[in-house]
Amino acid sequence: MGAVPISWFLALSAVLFVLGVAGFLLRRNIITVFMSIELMLNAVNLSFVTFAYQFKKVDGHLLALFVMVVAAAEAAVGLAIILTVFKHRATLNIDDVNAMKN
Amino acid sequence: MDSFIVISLVKVVVVFAVLLTTLAYLQWVERKVIAHIQVRPGPYRVGPHGLLQPLADVIKLITKEDLAPPFAHKTLFLAAPFMAITLALMSICVIPFGPIIHMGGVQTWMQLTDLNIGVLFVLAVSSMGVYGVAFAGWASNNKYALLGGLRSSAQMISYELPMSIAIASPLLLSNTLSLRALVDSQAGGMWHWNVLRGPFPQIFSFIIFLIAAFAETNRVPFDLPEAENELVAGFHIEYSSMKFASFFMAEYANMITVSCMAVLLFLGGWAAPWSAKYGSSVVPVAIFGCAGLIALYHGMHPARRRDRYTLPGAGIVFLTIAAIFLLPMVQNWLLPLFWFGAKVGSILFTFMWVRGTLPRLRYDQLMGFTWKYLFPAAILNLLVTGFLVAWVS
Amino acid sequence: MDVILFLVFAIFAVACAINVVVQTHPISSAISLIGVMASLAVLYLLLGAEFIAAAQVIVYAGAIMVLFVFVIMLLNAGTESKKGRSLVAQALGAPLLVALLGILAFFVQRLFPREYTTHFGGFTGGTAKDVGRALFTTYLLPFEATSILILIAIVGAIVLAHKEMD
Numbered sequence: 001m002g003a004v005p006i007s008w009f010l011a012l013s014a015v016l017f018v019l020g021v022a023g024f025l026l027r028r029n030i031i032t033v034f035m036s037i038e039l040m041l042n043a044v045n046l047s048f049v050t051f052a053y054q055f056k057k058v059d060g061h062l063l064a065l066f067v068m069v070v071a072a073a074e075a076a077v078g079l080a081i082i083l084t085v086f087k088h089r090a091t092l093n094i095d096d097v098n099a100m101k102n
Numbered sequence: 103m104d105s106f107i108v109i110s111l112v113k114v115v116v117v118f119a120v121l122l123t124t125l126a127y128l129q130w131v132e133r134k135v136i137a138h139i140q141v142r143p144g145p146y147r148v149g150p151h152g153l154l155q156p157l158a159d160v161i162k163l164i165t166k167e168d169l170a171p172p173f174a175h176k177t178l179f180l181a182a183p184f185m186a187i188t189l190a191l192m193s194i195c196v197i198p199f200g201p202i203i204h205m206g207g208v209q210t211w212m213q214l215t216d217l218n219i220g221v222l223f224v225l226a227v228s229s230m231g232v233y234g235v236a237f238a239g240w241a242s243n244n245k246y247a248l249l250g251g252l253r254s255s256a257q258m259i260s261y262e263l264p265m266s267i268a269i270a271s272p273l274l275l276s277n278t279l280s281l282r283a284l285v286d287s288q289a290g291g292m293w294h295w296n297v298l299r300g301p302f303p304q305i306f307s308f309i310i311f312l313i314a315a316f317a318e319t320n321r322v323p324f325d326l327p328e329a330e331n332e333l334v335a336g337f338h339i340e341y342s343s344m345k346f347a348s349f350f351m352a353e354y355a356n357m358i359t360v361s362c363m364a365v366l367l368f369l370g371g372w373a374a375p376w377s378a379k380y381g382s383s384v385v386p387v388a389i390f391g392c393a394g395l396i397a398l399y400h401g402m403h404p405a406r407r408r409d410r411y412t413l414p415g416a417g418i419v420f421l422t423i424a425a426i427f428l429l430p431m432v433q434n435w436l437l438p439l440f441w442f443g444a445k446v447g448s449i450l451f452t453f454m455w456v457r458g459t460l461p462r463l464r465y466d467q468l469m470g471f472t473w474k475y476l477f478p479a480a481i482l483n484l485l486v487t488g489f490l491v492a493w494v495s
Numbered sequence: 496m497d498v499i500l501f502l503v504f505a506i507f508a509v510a511c512a513i514n515v516v517v518q519t520h521p522i523s524s525a526i527s528l529i530g531v532m533a534s535l536a537v538l539y540l541l542l543g544a545e546f547i548a549a550a551q552v553i554v555y556a557g558a559i560m561v562l563f564v565f566v567i568m569l570l571n572a573g574t575e576s577k578k579g580r581s582l583v584a585q586a587l588g589a590p591l592l593v594a595l596l597g598i599l600a601f602f603v604q605r606l607f608p609r610e611y612t613t614h615f616g617g618f619t620g621g622t623a624k625d626v627g628r629a630l631f632t633t634y635l636l637p638f639e640a641t642s643i644l645i646l647i648a649i650v651g652a653i654v655l656a657h658k659e660m661d
Contacts, residue, residue, distance in 0.1 A: 002498035003612035007603050009538070012505050014599040016512050016531070022592050023516035026585065031521045031567060035528050038559070039512055042535055045551075053542045053618045054611075058625045061547045062634050065626070068554050069641045073648035075559045079566045080655035092572050178522075218622060222549035229557025233529070236561070240522070240568045252568060259561055279623055 009050040016043035030082050030092050034075070041071045109210050117214060121194055125354045126156040132454045139458035150412035166343040171243055174340070178241035183341065183348035186234030190355035193227045196220040197362045198282050200372045200438030212372075212435065213282060220281035221273065224363055225266060228318065232258045234352065239337035250336025253465055254327030258318055260472045265314035267480040271307040271487045272296040272367045285371030295370035301490035306483045308368045310476060312452070315360035317472070319353060322457040326465050361449040369445050372438035386427045386440045394420030497615050501541060508534040519574040521567045525560060532556040543618035546626045 016039060023036030045064040052060025082092075089097050130145065130152060137144025145152025170179050200212035217223055232255045239251015273279065275296055276287040288295050296304050317324040327336045338349045365371060374382040397417030404410050426432060427440070463471070511530035518524045532555050539548035630638055 002496065003614040004497050004501045004541070005607070006611045006613050007607035008501065008505070009542070009613070010603045010607065011600055012508065012538075014596060014603060015509055018592055018596040018599070019509075019512040019516055021595070022588070025588055025592075027516065029521055029572065031563065031570075031572060032515075032524050035515055035521075035524055035563065038528060038555075038563075039515060039531065042532060042555070045547075046535055046538065049539050049542050049544045049547060052544065052621070053613055056618055056620065058620050058629050059633070061544050061621055061626055062629050062637075064544075064547050065550060065630070066634075066637055066641055068550060069645065072554060072559050073641075073644050075562055076648045076652045077655070079562055080652040082566060083570070083656050086570050092570065175522075178526075217545075219545050219549050222546070222553065222623070226549055226552035226557065229553050232557065232561055233564070236564055236568070248568065252565065255561065255565070259558065 006050060006054055010047055013043045013047040013050065016040075016046070028093050028095060030085070030094050033094065034078055034082070038071060038075070041067055105208065109208055110214070113210070113214055117194060118191075121191070121355075121358070124358065125351050126160065128354050128358070128450065129159070129350075130156050131450075132457070135451065135454040136458040139455070150408070150415070160347070163343055163347040168343040168345070171340045174243045175241040178237045179340075180345075182234050182238035182241055183345040183352070185237070186231065186352040187348040187355070189227050189231045189234065190352040190359065193224045193359040194355075194362075196223055196281055197359075197366065198285055198371065199442055200435055203435040205435075211282065212438070216280055216282045218280045221269060221279045221284070221363075221367075224359065225262075225269070228356070228359070229259075229262060231352075231356065234349075235337055238341070238349070242337075242340035244340055247337050247339050250327045250339070254320060254337055257320070257324065257327060257465075257468060260469060261314045261317035261324075261476075264310055264472060264476045264480040265318060267477075267484050268307040268311040268314060269363075269367060271480075271484050272304045274484075274487050274491050275300045275302075275304065281366055281371075284366055285373065288370040289373050291373075291377055292370070292375040295368065295373075297368040301494045302487045304368060304483075304487070306479070307487075308364070310480050310483065311364055311368070312449075313476060314472075315364065316453070316456065317468070319356040319360060319453075321353075321357070321453055323460045323463045324468055326462055326468065357450065357453055358446070361446045361453070364449055365442065365445040372442040374437065374441050378437075383427075383433055383437055386437070387424045390420045390424035390427065394418070394424060497541060497613075501538065504534040504537045508538070521572050522564070525563050525567060528563075529556050529560050532560065541615055542613060542621075543616070544621040546621060546623045 020036045020038075020040035020043060023039065024033055027033055027036065045067050048060045048064045048067070050060075052058060052064075085097055086092060091097070133155070134144040134152070145155040148155045148158045170176065195214045196217055198211065198213035198216070202209060202211050235258065236251050236255040239247045239249075239254070242248070242251075273284075276284050278284055278287060288299075293299060297308050298305075316322075320327060338346055341349065374385075376382050394417045397413050397420060401409065401413035401417055404413055427436065508531050511527040511534070514527035515524045515531065518527065532551060536548045536551040536556070539545075539551060
C-alpha cells in the first residue's frame with residue numbers, strides 16, 4: 001500500500017488555485033468569473049483539510065465548513081446581482097458593464 | 103482479502119438482480135393498485151393477471167425509435183438519463199436488509215457496505231439527482247421541457263430541506279449516522295422503533311419525511327412538473343425508448359430508496375415488531391397461508407373463465423412460500439428480509455394509494471407549502487426533540 | 496492503492512479545472528466545476544475528512560452548483576464572444592501565472608519533504624461527532640455569526656431578484 005506524500009495534496013491545491021486565478025483574470029463572462037472564484041475557494045478548502053491531517057486536529061475541517069457556508073452566501077447574493085445586471089444591460093460580458101450609468 | 107472481494111461481488115450481483123426485477127414489477131403493482139382504486143382490472147391480458155406486462159413494456163421501449171430533437175445539446179441529452187439512473191441506483195449500496203448471516207462457511211452482513219456516514223451518503227446522492235432532471239430539461243431545446251425541468255429541480259431542492267431536518271430528528275434519538283447502527287439502536291420490539299420511542303415519539307418527523315419524499319420523487323400530489331395534461335409531460339417530453347425508460351426506472355428507484363430510508367430511520371429496519379419468542383415468526387406463515395387459502399377458495403368459483411387455472415396456481419405458490427417460512431434453517435435470514443420487505447412494501451403501497459386518491463397541487467401552492475408550513479414544522483420538531491433529549495439525559 | 500486513487504482523482508480534478516477556464520459555454524464550465532468538486536470530495540475521504548466530504552457533495556456540488564446551473568439556464572447565456580480581449584493581459588498574464596505556480600510549488604516542496612506521507616486511516620478525528628463537538632464548543636461564535644450571515648444573504652438575494660408588483 002503506497003502512501004501519498006502530503007506535499008502532493010498541497011501542490012494540487014496550488015495548481016487548482018492558480019487555475020482559478022487564471023479564469024478570474026482572463027475570462028469575460030461574468031458567470032465563468034464567478035465559477036473561477038468558487039474554484040479558488042475549493043483549492044483553499046483542500047489545503048485546510050490537508051493541514052488538519054498533518055496536525056491531527058479537526059479545526060481545519062471546521063474552517064473548511066465555514067468557507068463552504070460563506071461561499072454559499074456569496075453565491076446566492078452574487079447570482080442575484082448578476083440577474084439584476086442582466087435585466088438592465090442584457091449582456092453578460094463584463095467589458096460592457098464598465099459604466100455606472102447607461 | 104480475496105474472499106472479501108468474491109463475497110462482495112456475489113452480494114452486488116444478487117442485490118442488483120433483485121432490485122432491477124423489483125423495479126420492473128413495482129410498475130405492475132402500481133398499475134394494478136391504481137386500477138383497483140379506480141374500479142377497473144388493470145393489466146390483465148399479457149400473461150396471467152398481467153404478470154408479463156413489464157416484459158412487454160421492456161420489449162416495446164427497447165424497440166422504439168430513439169431520436170434526438172434538432173439543435174439539442176447532444177452530450178447532455180445523452181448524459182442526463184444516464185446520470186439519473188446511475189445516481190438513483192447508487193443509494194441501494196448502503197441499505198441493510200438484515201443481520202449477519204452464516205452461509206456455507208462464510209459470514210457476512212446483509213448489506214453491501216456500511217459507511218459511518220451512511221445517512222449523509224444517501225442525502226448526497228439524492229442531492230446530485232437534481233442534475234439529471236435539470237440537464238434533461240435544458241438539453242432538449244424545448245421550452246416546455248426547460249420549464250418542467252427547472253420547476254422540477256426547484257421543487258426537489260426546496261423539499262430537500264424539510265427532508266434533511268426530518269432525518270436529523272430520529273438521529274438525535276439513535277445517535278449514529280451509520281445505517282447498520284441505526285437499525286441496531288431500534289432493536290427490541292415495536293416500542294423501541296424511532297417512531298414510537300424515547301422522550302419524543304417521532305410521528306411528526308415521519309409524516310414530514312413522507313410528505314417531503316413524495317415531493318422529492320415527483321409523485322402525486324407533487325407531480326406537476328411531469329404531469330401529462332398540464333405540462334405535456336415536462337422534462338422528459340423529448341425522450342423516447344431506452345432514455346425514457348431510464349427516467350422511469352430512476353423514478354421508481356428513487357421511490358424505493360426513500361421508502362427504505364423511512365423504514366430504516368423510523369420503523370426499525372429489519373427488526374420484527376415483537377420478539378420471536380412471542381411468535382412473530384408465525385406471522386409470515388399466517389399471511390401467506392391465508393393468501394393461498396383465499397386464492398384456492400376463489401379458484402373454485404372464479405368470476406372469469408381464465409381464473410380457473412391462474413387462481414389455484416397462485417394459491418399453490420403462496421402455500422409453498424408459507425411452508426418455506428416454517429423451515430428453521432432459513433428463518434434466520436428469511437425473516438428479517440420478510441419484515442424489511444413488508445415495511446418497505448407498505449410504504450410503497452402508501453405511495454400508490456395516494457397517487458390514486460389525491461389531486462395534484464399547483465406549483466405555487468406546492469412551493470408555498472414547503473417554505474411556509476413544512477420547513478417551520480420540521481424545525482419546530484427538531485427543536486422539541488433536541489430539548490427533550492437534552493432534558494432526559 | 497492510495498497513490499492510485501490520489502493520482503486518478505487529482506488528474507481528473509486538474510483536467511476539469513482546466514476545462515472550467517477553457518470552455519466557452521458556461522454550462523460546460525459548470526459541469527466541469529461539478530466534476531472538480533466531486534473529485535475533491537474523494538480526496539477529502541482519503542484524508543480522513545468524512546463529514547467534510549459529505550458536506551462538500553451535499554452543499555457545494557448539490558446546492559451551490561445547482562444555483563449556478565439555474566442561473567445559466569434562466570439567462571440562456573450563449574457562448575462567449577471573442578471581442579474585447581486585451582492582448583497585453585493574455586501575453587503577460589499566462590507567464591506570470593505560471594511563475595506564481597512555480598513559486599508556490601517550490602515552497603511547498605521545501606517545507607514538506609517527501610518522507611511526510613499520508614495514508615487512508617491516518618486521521619480518524621474527522622467524524623461527524625468530532626466536527627459537531629468542535630462546532631458547538633470551540634467554534635460557537637463563528638457558527639452563530641455564519642447563521643446570521645446566511646440570513647442576510649437570503650434577505651439580500653430576495654430583495655435583489657424580486658420582481659416589482661405593479
